Amino acid sequence: MSKPHIIGLTGSIGMGKSTVAAMFEAAGVPVFDADAAVRSMQGPEGQLLPAIEAEFPGSTGPNGVNRDALGKHVFADPEGLARLEAIIHPAVGAKRQAFLTENAEAPMLLFDIPLLFEKGGHEAVDTVVVVSAPAEIQRERVLARPEMTQEKFEHILSLQVPDAEKRERADHIIDTGCSLAETEAQVARLIEQLMGRTA
Ligand SMILES: CC(C)(COP(=O)(O)OP(=O)(O)OC[C@H]1O[C@@H](n2cnc3c(N)ncnc32)[C@H](O)[C@@H]1O)[C@@H](O)C(=O)NCCC(=O)NCCS
């Protein structure tokens, strides 16, 4: 039995990665969503709450992690962010491994990983797909979110590999600076192309 072809999907903040991942899923490709895995482990009764509370007192409660409060700690403090990542990333790795085992017979799988390049995950996938749009569109989308400020946006950008570099390192780029229907068509074409290769 051959192994599934693994797509690593990434993109900077607000580029449309979650939207594109949902398009792959709707087309029948099983998706591992790293952010969703993190959120469930940080949610009510999440397995990471005790470790996060011990490291960042007051950042969790009955509803799990208070994301705004924890974000204020770690996005302003690189050393704090590294401590949070040391708690979270190994746990995400274990979840990803379990997903792989569960879906070992699928022809193709997608890992939706915001920090694919930053954390070296690109080496563990077969094809890297970068979701990208012009910077002005990205800025508009992100600044329209509640709790987002210009300053927070700039800072998060500074923590991520720049979009231009991601595009250069991608095997394929999905453009989201267009209509959702056009993006969907790009996803369908890419799946066809990759299926042809794995068949
Ligand atoms: C600090 C937390 C609680 C803030 O949550 P909040 O809902 O406010 O923000 P959200 O998760 O939507 O992230 C906003 C943007 O920041 C980016 N971002 C999140 N964590 C990081 C990080 N460690 N390094 C760089 N960018 C990051 C995201 O990709 C996204 O583009 C949360 O981001 C978190 O737990 N981060 C650490 C876990 C992590 O590294 N996740 C990334 C994928 S596994």
Ligand SMILES: Nc1ncnc2c1ncn2[C@@H]1O[C@H](COP(=O)(O)OP(=O)(O)OP(=O)(O)O)[C@@H](O)[C@H]1O
């Ligand atoms: N052609 C398009 N493709 C994808 N998203 C689009 C497109 N046109 C508009 N959008 C909108 O842009 C937004 C992108 O948000 P999404 O949550 O998918 O981004 P993200 O890259 O996952 O963000 P983050 O890294 O912050 O989690 C959505 O509201 C989506 O509807």
